[in-house]
Amino acid sequence: MSQSQDPEVVDLLQQLIRNRCVNDGSDTSGHEAASAELLAGLVARSGADIERYEPTPGRASVVARIEGSDPDAPSLCYLGHTDVVPANEDTWSRDPFGGELVDGEVWGRGAIDMLNLTAAMSLAFARLARAGWQPRGTLVLAAVADEEALGSHGAGWLVEHAPDAVTTDYLITETGGMPLAGPGGKLLPVPVAEKGSCWCRLRVHGEAGHASMPFRTDNALVTAAEVVRRLARHRPVAEIHDSWRALVDAMGWPPEVTAAMLDPERVDGALDELAAADLVLVREAHACTHTTIAPTIVHGGSKINTIPDRVDLDVDIRTLPGWGPQEVRAMIADALGDLAPRVEIVDALDDPATASRFDTPLWDRLAALAARFHPDGRLVPTLQVGATDARFFRRRGTVSYGFGMFSDRIGYDRFGAMFHGDDERIDVESLAWSAAAFEQLARDFLGG
Ligand SMILES: [Zn+2]
Known part of the structure; x- marks a missing residue:
């Protein structure tokens, strides 16, 4: 063979x-x-x-x-x-x-x-x-x-x-x-489940005006920059699902590392500690335990001398089992805080895990x-x-x-x-x- x-x-x-x-x-x-x-x-x-x-x-x-x-x-x-x-x-x-x-x-x-x-x-x-x-x-x-x-x-x-x-x-x-x-020997990972995709288009509104007088204007691009920053910074709470538990149990880490990896409160810290040694694996482990948000495309502005009144942001959101559009909307609102009312979700793909x-x-x-x-x-x-x-x-x-x-x-x-x-x-x-x-x-x- x-x-x-x-x-x-x-x-x-x-x-x-x-x-x-x-x-x-x-x-x-x-x-x-x-x-x-x-x-x-x-x-x-x-x-x-x-x-x-x-x-x-x-x-x-x-x-x-x-x-x-x-x-x-x-x-x-x-x-x-x-x-x-x-x-x-x-x-x-x-x-x-x-x-x-x-x-x-x-x-x-x-x-x-x-x-x-x-x-x-x-x-x-x-x-x-x-x-x-x-x-x-x-x-x-x-x-x-x-x-x-x-x-x-x-x-x-x-x-x-x-x-x-x-x-x-x-x-x-x-x-x-x-x-x-x-650490505990050779594993052969077999995907038995996959995350969902909730690709969203977020529309940020502002007010058009002449770019020669920007003082106190409502510039949609400036707001969008802050929206992107908040989305990128947002750390949704970790979730421990069956397949993650099975993988962690099989890894053969020391008991204290295993315990941290299976604790939603402590897994982020444990992954941070491992990141220096193996960022590729940690990135995957993070994605296995979190619904993730990645802003990927920006569409906006029309003319160099015009304050933009609308910017669209495309955001790739990958959902854990159990997440639907409602949970995603709540997460976006949570990430945006006081900017949430300024942002409209105009399009969202619902392709669950x-x-x-x-x-x-x-x-x-x-x-x-x-x-x-x-x-x-x-x-x-x-x-x-x-x-x-x-x-x-x-x-x-x-x-x-x-x-x-x-x-x-x-x-x-x-x-x-x-x-x-x-x-x-x-x-x-x-x-x-x-x-x-x-x-x-x-x-x-x-x-x-
Ligand atoms: Zn393929």
């Missing part, structure tokens, strides 16, 4: 990277049809059934299935996305769309998010089909567009318009399985499988702080986890920095392991 080379998955990943399916959030970006064709070809040659969906020109997704013999047996979906975020070629050391193989690592945008897993899942599926594998439970492969925006041309659309094609009892997608070296149980047969199978690759590692449930397509499926009752099989070559914090960052790359051993693991998991979990 510890095969370290698999040229077929390396080649497939290189092709997916070179297809340059860059999603900048606009409806006409992505061009995922190229990778949909590539994967459809692979699956069709293996003899499995495949459907292609293209709700918007160029934004194609493919869904393939190997039908199980027992309708009562649990079904499993491998969900990969084919789009990637933009890359700035000037700040990369290599061509982000070259898919170069250098010193045992494949370089390129999407190498870890998540074309690596999409390639490994697709190849595992094709190999099972080629082998004439006949499972008891159905296996579905979905390679979808538009994960890097709102999923409205990909998973979100499929769940709404082709639910029968993509709904299964269990699902695996990104991002988990990257080894994390804790989702969670799956982790006392399931799939969890047990994953743990057994992981032990074959990492005999010294332990699976631990985590809260994903960013959004993935898993949320669409969890809302339909599908138990969804993030998982891949990664070698120890790339450390946990380096993975963190490469998601949407520069010089994204993956080692060939991790690719081989993921492809082998997805093939084995289907055999173990679906029978046959």
Whole structure:
């Protein structure tokens, strides 16, 4: 099970990277049809059934299935996305769309998010089909567009318009399985839940006037600056949820650190103390225990000699389980204090957190499988702080986890920095392991 080379998955990943399916959030970006064709070809040659969906020109997704013999047996979906975020070629050391193989690592945008897993899942599926594998439970492969925006041309659309094609009892997608070296040993974090998004537009009002006489004017930009400062400074109260508790219990910190990490009153102080040693991890830990606020875009002003009467601020708010629009409004009012009446919330996305149980047969199978690759590692449930397509499926009752099989070559914090960052790359051993693991998991979990 510890095969370290698999040229077929390396080649497939290189092709997916070179297809340059860059999603900048606009409806006409992505061009995922190229990778949909590539994967459809692979699956069709293996003899499995495949459907292609293209709700918007160029934004194609493919869904393939190997039908199980027992309708009562649990079904499993491998969900990969084919789009990637933009890359700035000037700040990369290599061509982000070259898919170069250098010193045992494949370089390129999407190498870890998540074309690596999409390639490994697709190849595992094709190999099972080629082998004439006949499972008891159905296996579905979905390679979808538009994960890097709102999923409205990909998973979100499929769940709404082709639910029968993509709904299964269990699902695996990104991002988990990257080894994390804790004081108490090696952990393999598996996201079982993810935070919600409440993206808000805040409108700050003022009064227009001539900028040559600014004394005591009501300048919306000046007020907005103070609004941004207060939002950035606001520290919402920490909350301890199940997945955080499970992670902290597994970390193996000294008892006094563990106790502080699980105490909403003391966790901020404990994280501050750890920040100097490992800021990447602390940033993630902070996001796991708080609803966060990040002001990201300002729109305002019209002319250099006019006092602006309106400024809009876009704010990325990520919510913990249990938070809805009402809690978010209360938090904003709390952060703004006496400025709250000056600020109008004109638009708010309501995309709440989702969670799956982790006392399931799939969890047990994953743990057994992981032990074959990492005999010294332990699976631990985590809260994903960013959004993935898993949320669409969890809302339909599908138990969804993030998982891949990664070698120890790339450390946990380096993975963190490469998601949407520069010089994204993956080692060939991790690719081989993921492809082998997805093939084995289907055999173990679906029978046959
Ligand atoms: Zn992703």
